[in-house]
Amino acid sequence: MPKSISQKPRVALFVTCLVDLFRPSVGFASVKLLEDAGCDLEVPMSQTCCGQPAWNSGDREDTKDLAKAVIKNFEGYDYIVAPSGSCAGMLKKHYPEVFAGDAIWEERVEKFAEKVYELTSFLVDVLKVEKVDAIVKADITYHDSCAGLRELGIQEQPRKLVNSIKGVKLKEMKDSDVCCGFGGMFSVKYSDISNSIVTTKTENIEAASPHMLLAGDLGCLLNMAGKLRRQESSIEVRHVAEVLAGMVDNAPIGERASKSGRP
Amino acid sequence: MVEITSPAFKANARSAMADEQLQKAMGHVRHNFIDKRATAAAGLDEFEDLRDSAVAIKNHVLEYLDLYLEKYEEKVIESGGHVHWAATAADARGQILDICRKAGAKTVTKGKSMISEEIALNDSLAANGIEPVETDLGEYIIQLRGEHPSHIIAPAVHVTMDQVREDFLKHHTHLPPDRPLDEPEQLLREARAILREKFLSADVGVTGANFLVAESGTSVIVTNEGNGDLTQTLPRIHIVIASIEKIVPTLEDMSQIVRVLARSATGQDMSVYTTLSTGPRREGDPDGPDEYHVVLLDNGRSSMIGTEFQDMLRCIRCGACMNHCPVYHAIGGHAYGWVYPGPMGAVLSPSLIGVDKAGHLPNASTFCGRCESVCPMHIPLPKMMRHWREREFEKHLSPATQRGSIRGWAWVAKRPLLYRTIASLSARFLWLLGGFNRRIKSLPLASGWTRHRDMPAPEGSTFMSQWREHQASLKGDL
Ligand code: SF4
Numbered sequence: 001m002p003k004s005i006s007q008k009p010r011v012a013l014f015v016t017c018l019v020d021l022f023r024p025s026v027g028f029a030s031v032k033l034l035e036d037a038g039c040d041l042e043v044p045m046s047q048t049c050c051g052q053p054a055w056n057s058g059d060r061e062d063t064k065d066l067a068k069a070v071i072k073n074f075e076g077y078d079y080i081v082a083p084s085g086s087c088a089g090m091l092k093k094h095y096p097e098v099f100a101g102d103a104i105w106e107e108r109v110e111k112f113a114e115k116v117y118e119l120t121s122f123l124v125d126v127l128k129v130e131k132v133d134a135i136v137k138a139d140i141t142y143h144d145s146c147a148g149l150r151e152l153g154i155q156e157q158p159r160k161l162v163n164s165i166k167g168v169k170l171k172e173m174k175d176s177d178v179c180c181g182f183g184g185m186f187s188v189k190y191s192d193i194s195n196s197i198v199t200t201k202t203e204n205i206e207a208a209s210p211h212m213l214l215a216g217d218l219g220c221l222l223n224m225a226g227k228l229r230r231q232e233s234s235i236e237v238r239h240v241a242e243v244l245a246g247m248v249d250n251a252p253i254g255e256r257a258s259k260s261g262r263p
Numbered sequence: 264m265v266e267i268t269s270p271a272f273k274a275n276a277r278s279a280m281a282d283e284q285l286q287k288a289m290g291h292v293r294h295n296f297i298d299k300r301a302t303a304a305a306g307l308d309e310f311e312d313l314r315d316s317a318v319a320i321k322n323h324v325l326e327y328l329d330l331y332l333e334k335y336e337e338k339v340i341e342s343g344g345h346v347h348w349a350a351t352a353a354d355a356r357g358q359i360l361d362i363c364r365k366a367g368a369k370t371v372t373k374g375k376s377m378i379s380e381e382i383a384l385n386d387s388l389a390a391n392g393i394e395p396v397e398t399d400l401g402e403y404i405i406q407l408r409g410e411h412p413s414h415i416i417a418p419a420v421h422v423t424m425d426q427v428r429e430d431f432l433k434h435h436t437h438l439p440p441d442r443p444l445d446e447p448e449q450l451l452r453e454a455r456a457i458l459r460e461k462f463l464s465a466d467v468g469v470t471g472a473n474f475l476v477a478e479s480g481t482s483v484i485v486t487n488e489g490n491g492d493l494t495q496t497l498p499r500i501h502i503v504i505a506s507i508e509k510i511v512p513t514l515e516d517m518s519q520i521v522r523v524l525a526r527s528a529t530g531q532d533m534s535v536y537t538t539l540s541t542g543p544r545r546e547g548d549p550d551g552p553d554e555y556h557v558v559l560l561d562n563g564r565s566s567m568i569g570t571e572f573q574d575m576l577r578c579i580r581c582g583a584c585m586n587h588c589p590v591y592h593a594i595g596g597h598a599y600g601w602v603y604p605g606p607m608g609a610v611l612s613p614s615l616i617g618v619d620k621a622g623h624l625p626n627a628s629t630f631c632g633r634c635e636s637v638c639p640m641h642i643p644l645p646k647m648m649r650h651w652r653e654r655e656f657e658k659h660l661s662p663a664t665q666r667g668s669i670r671g672w673a674w675v676a677k678r679p680l681l682y683r684t685i686a687s688l689s690a691r692f693l694w695l696l697g698g699f700n701r702r703i704k705s706l707p708l709a710s711g712w713t714r715h716r717d718m719p720a721p722e723g724s725t726f727m728s729q730w731r732e733h734q735a736s737l738k739g740d741l
Binding site for chain 2: 015017019020021022023024025027028043045046047048049051053054055056057058059060062065066069097146147150151178179181182183184185186187188189190191192193194195196197198200222223225226227229230250251253254255256
């Protein structure tokens with residue numbers, strides 16, 4: 001690949017399979033945020049999935065194959081950014097484990113992993129973004145997704161950016177750092193337990209009485225939105241990137257139109 | 264025997280979630296332990312350093328375990344005690360039974376010990392005409408109820424106060440039925456009075472050990488009720504039952520780990536009693552047993568050394584992992600189906616009873632990582648659960664449909680063009696299913712999901728296809 005002639009960092013967007021399939025608007029919001037922050041952004045077209053479903057199912061061989069493909073596709077960029085703490089955690093923290101003891105890949109994966117970031121932490125920690133331009137009038141509560149929080153230390157960064165949106169009031173819920181019960185295949189395989197956990201979560205969300213629930217991971221969002229919709233809640237659910245990019249006119253997750261009790 | 268019901272984990276979990284009393288009792292776990300631990304950890308500047316040094320001590324021990332065990336044995340013998348090596352649970356039961364029989368024991372008092380649960384000691388004693396009496400209040404309660412501990416440090420955490428009152432009224436029939444039993448103190452006083460007589464009449468006292476100190480041959484128990492002290496000093500014979508990884512080299516090492524243990528477990532700076540015992544009563548000692556025995560249990564642990572599960576042997580049984588586990592909060596400890604519940608059980612139980620039986624446990628985790636973040640011994644619990652999943656996958660123990668779908672999905676994901684096509688079709692298909700309300704109420708392939716919540720419908724076409732169009736239109740504009 002030709003070296004960039006500009007001073008802009010060359011950033012590759014790792015879209016994630018869930019955003020690709022369920023919510024392309026998160027991808028476009030990420031593109032906007034990264035370009036606004038001065039990145040030379042590209043979307044490598046042969047990306048599919050980071051391999052986490054295989055990794056968490058104990059399928060090491062398939063994980064390796066998928067990881068190799070991701071590394072080959074993305075290692076040429078200055079940075080690799082994903083709108084997901086879970087997928088970024090997979091690329092950054094788990095790929096080195098996948099190749100532990102593999103003489104040929106070990107070093108290569110280390111170099112690759114250093115360049116991987118989750119979206120909000122990349123904006124705040126690397127690009128030193130202090131605020132976004134968006135205007136959204138809403139009371140917002142933020143759920144800390146587990147992998148982002150505990151593998152990558154993401155907690156302050158999204159809040160800092162959300163707080164900079166004009167019109168937003170951040171209302172913290174109780175136990176925002178406790179799992180929502182998604183856990184990938186867990187939510188289907190152990191659906192009753194998952195349901196008990198997400199029910200506790202939606203109680204805490206409702207108790208904070210926000211207009212909107214945000215998080216940085218689409219898996220958790222589909223889970224919480226699915227439960228809130230089943231409970232006929234009026235709280236709208238969105239990925240944090242959408243709101244930071246000011247893209248809130250489309251329908252929220254699992255709803256037909258941006259109705260909302262927002263003022 | 265403690266019946267192993269781990270294979271029925273899903274059904275166990277379902278009935279636990281439908282059990283109102285249990286759910287009420289579990290509500291307390293969610294915050295009590297968590298807040299207390301957080302305060303205790305934050306209140307000690309060197310807490311993180313202590314964790315690191317605790318890890319270093321245990322790692323060192325595990326590297327030289329055989330040497331430290333020999334040293335420990337030597338010291339116990341020097342101080343007049345006896346050491347019995349038990350390769351299996353049956354060996355340990357046999358050894359304890361022998362000691363009791365030789366002593367003509369009729370009653371055995373017991374301090375809290377998970378190893379005793381692991382080897383199912385109470386059943387074995389009772390079957391041989393010896394009455395085991397649990398002296399820890401929580402253990403006493405569940406013994407009355409004919410249950411097993413549901414938590415490794417708070418065995419009766421699944422029982423509500425009301426239930427305890429009923430149990431006492433039912434079993435303590437020699438007391439007036441209209442006595443006041445509404446306050447925890449009243450319950451405690453009643454249990455104490457009953458246990459006091461048992462302490463005095465017991466022939467043998469059995470305790471566990473939180474630590475075995477190699478340099479001095481000392482066993483150490485950490486308790487809050489003082490029952491352990493009475494159990495080990497009043498009867499003529501004291502038997503310590505402990506697993507081999509409880510060894511630490513020195514008293515200094517022990518005191519370092521004790522500082523993270525209580526803070527992680529109950530949020531106390533120190534437990535109320537830290538009791539050290541070394542050998543039988545010596546001349547001039549005011550009290551103590553005439554005989555001192557240590558039964559050292561392996562039961563599969565030595566075969567964990569050198570494997571990806573070795574780190575689990577650092578565990579000091581503080582319970583912090585289960586106190587912070589959302590799955591444990593939802594279902595309680597009994598649903599796990601064997602002695603050890605929660606995240607530590609999800610890693611340890613497959614080692615001890617076989618992954619074929621305990622296979623659900625390492626799978627029933629969201630990998631939220633909260634257990635690892637609070638484990639004082641920095642045990643990478645989620646990573647080890649994943650290792651068990653790998654073993655299950657390799658051995659074809661995972662359900663065939665699940666295996667097949669993962670392999671099939673991965674096959675497609677390795678072929679980007681095919682993947683794009685299938686993703687586009689799925690986005691379209693699910694979009695259609697979403698109908699007017701943009702949510703799917705029932706999805707046969709993910710019925711587990713849609714039984715409890717809706718599946719939000721996708722936006723209709725994939726990001727990649729929209730991006731391609733977007734790029735093409737930009738080129739067109741140029
Ligand atoms: S695994 Fe860690 S947190 Fe859990 S009981 Fe053992 S030492 Fe405590």
